Amino acid sequence: MIPDVRGYLREARMPHILCPGCGHGIVLGALLRAVHTLGIPQDRLAVVAGIGCSSRLAGYVDACTLHTTHGRALAFATGLKLARPELVVIVLTGDGDGLSIGGNHLIHAARRNVDLTCILFNNAVYGMTGGQVAPTTQPGWLASTAPYGHPEPAFDGCALVQGAGGTFVARSMAYDPLGLQSILTEALQHRGFSYVEVLTDCPVYFGRYNRLGEGPELLWSQKARFGEVGQMLQAKRFVTPDGTAPAGRVEGLRFGILHRSERPEFTRVCWSQVKQGGNP
Amino acid sequence: MQTRNVLVVGVGGQGVLLASNVLAAACLARGYDVKKSEVKGMAQRGGAVVSFVRYGQQVHSPLVERGRADLVLSLEWAEALRWAAYLRPGGVLAVDLVRILPPAAQLDHRTWQASYPAVEVERLRQAGWDVRPYEASRRAAELGDGRMANVVLLGAVSRELEFAAEEWERALREVLPQKVVEANLRAFHAGRQLPQAAVFPAEARRAAARAFRVEVTPSWCKGRGCGICVRVCPEEVLVFGPDDRVRAASPDRCTGCQLCQLLCPDFAVVVREEVAVG
Numbered sequence: 001m002i003p004d005v006r007g008y009l010r011e012a013r014m015p016h017i018l019c020p021g022c023g024h025g026i027v028l029g030a031l032l033r034a035v036h037t038l039g040i041p042q043d044r045l046a047v048v049a050g051i052g053c054s055s056r057l058a059g060y061v062d063a064c065t066l067h068t069t070h071g072r073a074l075a076f077a078t079g080l081k082l083a084r085p086e087l088v089v090i091v092l093t094g095d096g097d098g099l100s101i102g103g104n105h106l107i108h109a110a111r112r113n114v115d116l117t118c119i120l121f122n123n124a125v126y127g128m129t130g131g132q133v134a135p136t137t138q139p140g141w142l143a144s145t146a147p148y149g150h151p152e153p154a155f156d157g158c159a160l161v162q163g164a165g166g167t168f169v170a171r172s173m174a175y176d177p178l179g180l181q182s183i184l185t186e187a188l189q190h191r192g193f194s195y196v197e198v199l200t201d202c203p204v205y206f207g208r209y210n211r212l213g214e215g216p217e218l219l220w221s222q223k224a225r226f227g228e229v230g231q232m233l234q235a236k237r238f239v240t241p242d243g244t245a246p247a248g249r250v251e252g253l254r255f256g257i258l259h260r261s262e263r264p265e266f267t268r269v270c271w272s273q274v275k276q277g278g279n280p
Numbered sequence: 281m282q283t284r285n286v287l288v289v290g291v292g293g294q295g296v297l298l299a300s301n302v303l304a305a306a307c308l309a310r311g312y313d314v315k316k317s318e319v320k321g322m323a324q325r326g327g328a329v330v331s332f333v334r335y336g337q338q339v340h341s342p343l344v345e346r347g348r349a350d351l352v353l354s355l356e357w358a359e360a361l362r363w364a365a366y367l368r369p370g371g372v373l374a375v376d377l378v379r380i381l382p383p384a385a386q387l388d389h390r391t392w393q394a395s396y397p398a399v400e401v402e403r404l405r406q407a408g409w410d411v412r413p414y415e416a417s418r419r420a421a422e423l424g425d426g427r428m429a430n431v432v433l434l435g436a437v438s439r440e441l442e443f444a445a446e447e448w449e450r451a452l453r454e455v456l457p458q459k460v461v462e463a464n465l466r467a468f469h470a471g472r473q474l475p476q477a478a479v480f481p482a483e484a485r486r487a488a489a490r491a492f493r494v495e496v497t498p499s500w501c502k503g504r505g506c507g508i509c510v511r512v513c514p515e516e517v518l519v520f521g522p523d524d525r526v527r528a529a530s531p532d533r534c535t536g537c538q539l540c541q542l543l544c545p546d547f548a549v550v551v552r553e554e555v556a557v558g
Contacts, residue, residue, distance in 0.1 A: 015501075
């Protein structure tokens, strides 16, 4: 049986603030199951978040949590990890928070290879502020600031992070919660900067503007919207974490663990300098 | 020599026809007259498949009469019950204890023990048949491919028939595609060594009676605006209550797939297994 992970929630603060049918909670569930599987104690788990719908989730996790300024979650998390290297630090960020407002923090965290797990919720829209386009909105989709269809190309967050030097890069979707859970389990065990982009849904803005239906339809439509991956899911060839599975490619997005490599980890490098007689 | 009557039965896809072809090939190699007839129309729908094999000095008709079969080789338990009446008194019923739920019974998964005939080997023995239960599918899976259950079961009964091991091997080589011959020869010999399943495993009976409890926290549920769990449940256990929140209307139908729990964004649904006491 799949474990009940509500023990990791601040139950007094529930129900959470997110809209009915929002996919973010599914991602949080997968994350908490991964944490549960790895047996990470709650006082050793730090969840850092910026601003946005996804970032609100940090407040519901019964662990050491830090709700920071817009786009700066990774900067706060880097400092936290440097000061307290024994903590397992998870950063929850959205596509606007992590790729737009905090885009530079993302590429520099990847460049430094800080031992963080960054989970980027990609719902292709700014949900909290009213459905404006995000850097991940694919061309042609509608948003409150793109009533005739978005004219710009979108960021591929995974390619960006890999290019900046991230050592663990993966993409999954809320529609595949078990596959997502295993990817997150791998990401949490990785020593170095791990980036997991998760496709989730905003039925209130993205779904409504693009006439994709409400929560269930939008969730189901993930498999169709991402064609080849959807075919894999329908054929029950789920996106597997070992990286050997054929990654699908539609709308320029690839799924599964896309990149994994080894590089010196920032925290360790800094602390070894300190121990070698710098003036801490 | 008296004509021998054999039935090979099972569910579509289990390899009934392949097993009977192997037997027929062995008979032909001996120089027997063989006649074979099969009913396989529903095979692709998971339906019943039967293959009659009659062999001897001279065989006039391919069909076996009810009450005249010397051997029924059944790859599935319910099919064994269906065809057992074709056995002559004292006839051998070799059966793989694997249980395949017929599509028609799948409307109600949880009570499948009621829809699916119970395994009562003793009652069949009382009817005067020589019942030999085997865990052929399990053995085949241990050997790396559960699809070889037919050859494992054939191996288990091969000593009952007059052919020597070498004759069986030649027949297997003749019938099987080249790339699976070696694996199937291993399966055949594993079948020859396979002991009868002593008793029907009690845990299988218990597994069929698993019960689940669907717990919904109404104050966490976002209700009709979300509705993911209601839409995803294959058994339609969950409905919207009068307060628009989700509730489990027919929890006894829950099969414990936990899709609702996995896909509930609000942590409002938890599925627990009821632990039977005693």
